Amino acid sequence: MIDSIFVEREVLDHPVAQEICKRLKHADIFEIERYQEMFNRRKQNFRIQKQNPALILAKKHDNFVLPAPSGFGIDAQKNYYFSHMYNCIYDCRYCFLQGMYSSANYVLFVNYEDFFKAISDTIFENNNKSMTFFSGYDCDSLAFEKITGFAEKALEFFTNFSSVELELRTKSIVSDTLLNRSPISNCVVAYSLAPSNVAAILDNKAPSIDRRINVLQKLAKNGWSVGLRFDPLIYCSGWEKLYSELIHKIFNDINIEQVHSVSHGPLRYPKEMYKKITSLYPDDKLFSFPMEAKDGIVSYGKEIEEEMSSFLQFELEKYTTRNKIFRCLV
Amino acid sequence: MIELPDIRDVDLKICWVIALEPEAKPLIDLFDLHPLSNNLNFPVYINPKSGHALVISGIGSSKAAAAATYLKMLFNVQRYVAWINIGIAGFCEEPIGQLFQAIKVHDTARKTSYFPGFRLSKIVKCQTLHTVAQPETKYSEAVLFDMEASGFCEIASMFSCNELVFVLKIVSDTPKSPVSLVSREAITQLIYQNKNKLRGIISRIEKLVNDEKKRLHVPEEVYQYFERYHFTQSNRYRFLQAYKKWKSAFPDGKLARTLAAGNSASELISNLESELFLAVKDWKLK
Numbered sequence: 241m242i243d244s245i246f247v248e249r250e251v252l253d254h255p256v257a258q259e260i261c262k263r264l265k266h267a268d269i270f271e272i273e274r275y276q277e278m279f280n281r282r283k284q285n286f287r288i289q290k291q292n293p294a295l296i297l298a299k300k301h302d303n304f305v306l307p308a309p310s311g312f313g314i315d316a317q318k319n320y321y322f323s324h325m326y327n328c329i330y331d332c333r334y335c336f337l338q339g340m341y342s343s344a345n346y347v348l349f350v351n352y353e354d355f356f357k358a359i360s361d362t363i364f365e366n367n368n369k370s371m372t373f374f375s376g377y378d379c380d381s382l383a384f385e386k387i388t389g390f391a392e393k394a395l396e397f398f399t400n401f402s403s404v405e406l407e408l409r410t411k412s413i414v415s416d417t418l419l420n421r422s423p424i425s426n427c428v429v430a431y432s433l434a435p436s437n438v439a440a441i442l443d444n445k446a447p448s449i450d451r452r453i454n455v456l457q458k459l460a461k462n463g464w465s466v467g468l469r470f471d472p473l474i475y476c477s478g479w480e481k482l483y484s485e486l487i488h489k490i491f492n493d494i495n496i497e498q499v500h501s502v503s504h505g506p507l508r509y510p511k512e513m514y515k516k517i518t519s520l521y522p523d524d525k526l527f528s529f530p531m532e533a534k535d536g537i538v539s540y541g542k543e544i545e546e547e548m549s550s551f552l553q554f555e556l557e558k559y560t561t562r563n564k565i566f567r568c569l570v
Numbered sequence: 571m572i573e574l575p576d577i578r579d580v581d582l583k584i585c586w587v588i589a590l591e592p593e594a595k596p597l598i599d600l601f602d603l604h605p606l607s608n609n610l611n612f613p614v615y616i617n618p619k620s621g622h623a624l625v626i627s628g629i630g631s632s633k634a635a636a637a638a639t640y641l642k643m644l645f646n647v648q649r650y651v652a653w654i655n656i657g658i659a660g661f662c663e664e665p666i667g668q669l670f671q672a673i674k675v676h677d678t679a680r681k682t683s684y685f686p687g688f689r690l691s692k693i694v695k696c697q698t699l700h701t702v703a704q705p706e707t708k709y710s711e712a713v714l715f716d717m718e719a720s721g722f723c724e725i726a727s728m729f730s731c732n733e734l735v736f737v738l739k740i741v742s743d744t745p746k747s748p749v750s751l752v753s754r755e756a757i758t759q760l761i762y763q764n765k766n767k768l769r770g771i772i773s774r775i776e777k778l779v780n781d782e783k784k785r786l787h788v789p790e791e792v793y794q795y796f797e798r799y800h801f802t803q804s805n806r807y808r809f810l811q812a813y814k815k816w817k818s819a820f821p822d823g824k825l826a827r828t829l830a831a832g833n834s835a836s837e838l839i840s841n842l843e844s845e846l847f848l849a850v851k852d853w854k855l856k
Binding site for chain 2: 243244246268270271272273277278281283284285287288289291292294438441442474475476477518520522523524525526527528529530
């Protein structure tokens with residue numbers, strides 16, 4: 241539970257900030273000038289801070305919409321992402337967010353209206369091109385929804401742009417925002433998935449895989465397009481059987497028409513990020529694996545990556561068509 | 571008085587930086603601290619057994635910074651050690667004796683803010699603190715006022731990390747009870763009356779320190795290899811990284827056995843890595 245909120249002076253009166261402070265009525269509120277004075281400080285200890293993160297409410301001034309890294313997108317001509325929030329309430333051991341920021345505190349940019357303005361500008365600039373906007377790149381799209389209400393507003397916004405896709409990427413089972421309304425055809429609710437016992441070890445504080453599967457099947461039954469994201473693929477003894485069972489379990493009870501896309505991607509880190517994450521968790525077996533460092537990227541190595549990727553492709557093609565399967569290579 | 575110990579023998583957990591002797595007295599009692607020597611620039615107290623050291627800085631932000639530095643140099647304090655500044659503070663409202671953790675410290679003269687400490691909000695109330703150059707008598711804002719914390723925060727976080735630097739303040743004066751009426755005895759009494767709460771806070775902080783110490787710990791057996799073989803700086807880093815991975819993968823493994831065939835730094839590193847590669851096929855995540 242959030243016990244402290246730091247609010248930039250400039251957004252103290254912003255309706256979103258006021259609403260959030262009202263929702264978190266037991267939290268202490270502290271005024272700050274700019275979120276960076278707290279969030280970007282040197283000598284912060286991410287691992288300790290993660291035990292009790294604070295919420296920072298701030299205003300974003302620029303870079304509302306950014307091109308998605310190549311290899312991240314599905315099949316649109318243009319892929320963009322936006323980050324209304326930095327950091328995540330879950331604590332997944334492999335997550336790049338641990339090496340991304342020096343702080344584990346959550347930053348929420350409350351000027352949603354500026355995000356939507358920037359998104360509509362981007363849409364108009366790219367007239368006639370197929371586009372996907374990814375939410376949840378620097379956070380989980382739905383995990384904090386009860387506090388932020390961002391996804392609900394994003395859905396309202398995207399109903400006006402039916403030719404443009406929105407992907408909400410999540411591990412959350414907070415699905416009320418979606419189930420309480422009729423589905424919108426251009427929104428994909430994409431679930432990050434891993435075999436149950438892998439997730440039980442690595443996806444700290446996140447809902448179990450069974451619960452995630454239940455919700456995504458429920459969403460599909462209610463007419464929502466769902467995405468399946470096996471990213472990153474985690475190597476361990478018996479991984480073939482584990483992934484095979486996971487895939488079977490998901491497809492066993494889902495209307496295939498509602499599956500928008502399936503993607504899989506390897507576990508990879510930029511060298512410096514890997515160094516930072518492993519120093520945070522030196523005892524974690526995920527990081528004691530003899531990884532390969534090549535061209536500034538740390539990974540399981542080409543051989544394991546190819547083996548896992550081919551296997552996933554083969555298993556997925558048992559249930560869905562090849563044109564829905566994508567390999568992510570960020 | 572105790573003899574100056576060999577700094578290698580003192581395994582510190584918590585360093586206290588306190589402005590005034592009446593503020594320090596209850597802590598000296600509570601943690602059974604003993605004076606180190608009469609010939610020091612700042613009075614220093616220590617309990618080598620419990621790992622607590624305390625320095626009395628005098629009033630003012632720069633003295634707090636100087637005293638913290640002094641303590642750091644004296645004991646070569648490790649970076650997993652927690653630093654605590656505790657003392658009295660002015661506040662706009664009663665009750666006198668209320669303990670707060672300052673989680674935002676603002677230096678009014680330099681217009682700089684610090685955000686020290688892992689928030690212990692389950693056991694102590696959190697508040698903003700302004701560090702001022704002169705005692706605050708108008709209590710113009712709904713924040714705490716002291717004269718040391720900003721200097722302490724700036725320096726102590728360089729020695730450890732921001733989350734292990736704590737500022738704790740006890741309300742000693744308010745508009746109803748002005749600072750001019752606060753006696754030395756009253757100050758001591760205010761700290762004493764919070765001793766149970768302080769014990770709880772210290773126990774939580776010690777847990778954080780122990781976890782951090784464990785994370786940063788390099789076992790003695792590693793140093794033995796550094797002494798026995800020639801390691802370049804880069805090989806030393808590689809060996810340490812390979813060792814950490816190996817230890818995590820094989821917590822019960824015998825290093826001497828794994829490295830028995832190695833006769834140079836590169837061979838030792840290669841031996842550790844080979845053993846990891848051999849385990850890949852049956853790799854467990856736990």
